[in-house]
Amino acid sequence: GEDVEQSLFLSVREGDSSVINCTYTDSSSTYLYWYKQEPGAGLQLLTYIFSNMDMKQDQRLTVLLNKKDKHLSLRIADTQTGDSAIYFCAEKEDYKLSFGAGTTVTVRA
Amino acid sequence: NAGVTQTPKFQVLKTGQSMTLQCAQDMNHNSMYWYRQDPGMGLRLIYYSASEGTTDKGEVPNGYNVSRLNKREFSLRLESAAPSQTSVYFCASRTGGANYGYTFGSGTRLTVV
Numbered sequence: 569g570e571d572v573e574q575s576l577f578l579s580v581r582e583g584d585s586s587v588i589n590c591t592y593t594d595s596s597s598t599y600l601y602w603y604k605q606e607p608g609a610g611l612q613l614l615t616y617i618f619s620n621m622d623m624k625q626d627q628r629l630t631v632l633l634n635k636k637d638k639h640l641s642l643r644i645a646d647t648q649t650g651d652s653a654i655y656f657c658a659e660k661e662d663y664k665l666s667f668g669a670g671t672t673v674t675v676r677a
Numbered sequence: 678n679a680g681v682t683q684t685p686k687f688q689v690l691k692t693g694q695s696m697t698l699q700c701a702q703d704m705n706h707n708s709m710y711w712y713r714q715d716p717g718m719g720l721r722l723i724y725y726s727a728s729e730g731t732t733d734k735g736e737v738p739n740g741y742n743v744s745r746l747n748k749r750e751f752s753l754r755l756e757s758a759a760p761s762q763t764s765v766y767f768c769a770s771r772t773g774g775a776n777y778g779y780t781f782g783s784g785t786r787l788t789v790v
Contacts, residue, residue, distance in 0.1 A: 601778065668719055
């Protein structure tokens, strides 16, 4: 995932908003994704955004895309303990997805 | 239940031993993928199969081989395991929607001693 970069750790208080940031390099990417991985499990698709959109909202999740800066963010409103997980940003390249290293989100009481 | 099934879930190998990781999906997906996950490095693509009958190398193919046995099954083989191959291995298949999302298996945790 060297083409997709994200910070490795985020600690947030329960009830606050979490913001996870990601930068990507392929300006031709048509779709960008956020995946969630809970301990001992595989990755689950959380949400995605098409490259012609600036924002997408899905319940507590808001995705913002800045194509000029190649920057993608995921905001989780009212963060809960069940949101503790690793979050991966990914971009589509040809037949495959390229993933970032993942951001470990820890929710504290 | 529909999805991607990987076996085994855990495996310990001695250096030099061989083994095959199995993956099967029942969603009639064309494309299948093998990734490895290492701490701080995210997921790196080992091999993929865009459709039945084709396979291609990803970022880190050395030390691995794959077989796309049929549309459902895509196996990953380690011919002579090395400690550097200690990792968690994930198989995925591509969903049919235009959003191109993957469905992942639950992973195989492999330790090479």
